[in-house]
Amino acid sequence: MSLKSGVKSAIAVAWDAGSRLSRPAPKLTILYYHAVPAAQAAAFDTQMAYLKRTANIVAPDHTGPLAIDRPNVAVTFDDAFRSVRENALPALARHGVPATIYVPTGNLGRQPGWRMETSGDRDEVVMTAEEIAALPSDLIAIGSHTVSHPHLTKLSDEEVGEQFGASRAALEGLLGRTIDTLAFPYGDHDARVVELARQAGYRFVYTVAPQAIAAGDTATSRGRTGADPGDAPGLFALKTRGAFDWMPMASSLKRRLRPRS
Numbered sequence: 001m002s003l004k005s006g007v008k009s010a011i012a013v014a015w016d017a018g019s020r021l022s023r024p025a026p027k028l029t030i031l032y033y034h035a036v037p038a039a040q041a042a043a044f045d046t047q048m049a050y051l052k053r054t055a056n057i058v059a060p061d062h063t064g065p066l067a068i069d070r071p072n073v074a075v076t077f078d079d080a081f082r083s084v085r086e087n088a089l090p091a092l093a094r095h096g097v098p099a100t101i102y103v104p105t106g107n108l109g110r111q112p113g114w115r116m117e118t119s120g121d122r123d124e125v126v127m128t129a130e131e132i133a134a135l136p137s138d139l140i141a142i143g144s145h146t147v148s149h150p151h152l153t154k155l156s157d158e159e160v161g162e163q164f165g166a167s168r169a170a171l172e173g174l175l176g177r178t179i180d181t182l183a184f185p186y187g188d189h190d191a192r193v194v195e196l197a198r199q200a201g202y203r204f205v206y207t208v209a210p211q212a213i214a215a216g217d218t219a220t221s222r223g224r225t226g227a228d229p230g231d232a233p234g235l236f237a238l239k240t241r242g243a244f245d246w247m248p249m250a251s252s253l254k255r256r257l258r259p260r261s
């Protein structure tokens with residue numbers, strides 16, 4: 001573990017201890033994964049067993065009541081890699097953990113054409129249209145991850161609208177059900193991009209900054225906490241309890257303290 005992640009974990013432990021003492025209102029924590037390589041299938045299974053045992057598992061677009069006696073957690077996957085179908089789906093089914101997969105519709109059946117978000121995903125392949133259509137709809141929900149996985153803040157309004165509209169149309173054509181949630185590639189977004197997503201008919205859009213989501217919160221943008229099958233049990237437990245929710249506050253403070261050049 002690097003020094004930086006060591007410091008983050010230490011703050012998370014303190015944050016977690018403080019939260020338990022002060023008994024704050026119930027919050028929803030949305031976890032996001034990318035690939036689940038075969039070598040990590042067992043570790044992922046252990047994480048899902050832990051979730052089933054300890055958490056109230058809901059969908060990432062859940063707006064109803066939340067449990068007060070357990071963490072409220074949603075499980076999501078970005079990039080729709082085949083390894084998720086092969087190595088994560090069996091554990092999700094075994095433990096009855098529902099999940100949502102965000103699909104980049106321009107790369108179906110191919111290796112990612114974009115710069116990878118995590119270094120271990122180089123050999124990953126995006127599921128084919130047939131594989132996505134065959135996912136069990138009672139367990140796996142589908143959302144958009146755009147068409148070509150771009151940095152959305154770098155695109156014009158028209159280009160963003162095309163990424164949002166075409167990916168939605170492709171998935172609705174494939175699955176015959178409404179697609180109205182989307183995860184931002186690289187988490188890259190700003191107020192303009194969120195507004196364009198809303199205009200394109202998306203109810204919820206997901207970032208990659210940890211956020212404690214309150215019961216009944218209907219804001220379009222929802223934060224998520226990065227999870228990895230390789231997370232040690234203690235770290236994973238902290239993540240499910242929202243112990244990294246302080247991170248966006250810390251980075252906005254850092255931005256405010258840093259003089260503008």
Ligand SMILES: [Zn+2]
Nearest residue numbers: 078079185186
């Ligand atoms: Zn992605």
